[in-house]
Amino acid sequence: MTTVQTATGSAETMVLNMGPQHPSTHGVLRVLLELDGETVVTARPDIGYLHTGIEKTCEAKTYSQAITLTDRIDYLAPLSNNLAYCLAVEKLLGLEVPKRAQYVRVLLTELTRIGSHLVWLGTHAIDLGAMSMFLYCFREREEILKIFEFVSGQRMMTSYFRIGGLALEPPPGWLERVERFVEMFPARIQEYEDLLTQNRIWLGRTQGVGVLSAEDAIAWGVSGPSLRGSGVAYDLRKMFPYSSYDEFEFDICTQTAGDCYARYLVRVAEMRESLKIVRQAMAKIPPEGPIRSEAPGIVPPSREEMKTSIEGLIYHFKIFTEGFAPPPGEVQVAIESPRGELAVYVASDATAKPWRVKFRTPSFVNLQALPKLCEGRLIADVVACIGTIDIVLGEIDR
């Protein structure tokens, strides 16, 4: 956090604080703008207002307890965070997850991606003056949250993925709900596109605004739709497949212009691709089968086993009182979250609590490119540029 604010340029410029309380900064982001009239000379993002020390807290929890903290990092995509963390711990343990659980994970994280993109589209559009989009997007997102609630019991802080599989068997009838959403949603995407894609005001506010070249994007570590909007076909689901993504057919959506409009097109196309993956996952998920791997002492036994066998009871007690100790070592697992490359690093010292957990969050890195996007442009474009990189402050500050 910066407390001093001085103009760095000539006496002609003024310094303006945008945020940390400002509706278009999507949370508690503060941008120090140095202005020459209405033109932005320099923009300096200032972060840390939401720092809660999640990584430090993880070191004081057992491996399983830390899952609940991961929900709170990127609160628009909690299941992606759950997945990245669980994959990292599973890799540390050398634990294989049953296919059925992997497909359910894929399905739910893709729904998460759609839900997150909907929030982005709604808020980005309202920033640029398209009020009605916000209402439509949140209407559809509500359906996704209802599915999450039905499956995991929680709308947002799901903690549904656990080390070794899922928290519980998905309830009967959940796939019918997903089916209803999948049937309804393509027409809704079309509706958004009808409203925005050829809209002259939308084009005026986004085309040629916030241009990021492919070289700059890679140099600044930008990932996710923001990178693909600059023409780099880098998607971790294809590049380094995890959780059986290599068994699914989908395309990496790219655009070459690198402006706000290109990133808009990429995200809208990605919602369609996610829908494709959801459909395939629905067909793949076997109606029955294990949802957790067999790993006594690491994965809790079923309720029935815990109630009827003495071993089950002992393991249950030990897991929830002491936890488990993975072998010493360090791993890093990267997944494609809705915002980009979400990498979780876990180091173990062979005790029940992680020695170090690091969340490499896409928003933190992508925000660093903000000055590149908006310097030399008008102050109104700053709003478009902040919106277009799709930041979540919980993820930036952790």
Added chain:
Amino acid sequence: MTESQDVENHAVVRKLREWDPQAVAETLLFRGELTIVVPRAHLRRAAEFLHGEPEMAFTYLCDVTGVDRFPAEPRFELNYHLVSMARRERLRLKVRAESANPVVETVSNVWPTANWHEREVFDLFGVRFEGHPDLRRILLPEDWEGHPLRKDFPVEGYR
């Protein structure tokens, strides 16, 4: 073949040794992840080599992670997670720093994205980066005392 022979035959390790035998202090392979420990003095040069050499092409820096190994010495570990998009490969470069004078050369002129990552490590671990253009705290207030991710910093903070 054992895992240790495997790692010596790894293309990146071989190339790096060919380029400068001093640049590789130690190699580790765990769960299929390659880690190369680089002596602190060679970090910048090794980074430039891995970034610039077309056969390496580690153009993307994913992350810089600090780890405090307190009470062991050297106390601090820095992990640079590199990605080669062209060759679909990931690599972890590791550098160690003593607690007495934890200073490491910056790599922000090789990968500009390292700027904020290094600021974060400085903020939370107190490791300094020589040649960094703007080494300030990033997450915590400027008048904050201590570095919270150090192991001797209590979880609940100082009261």
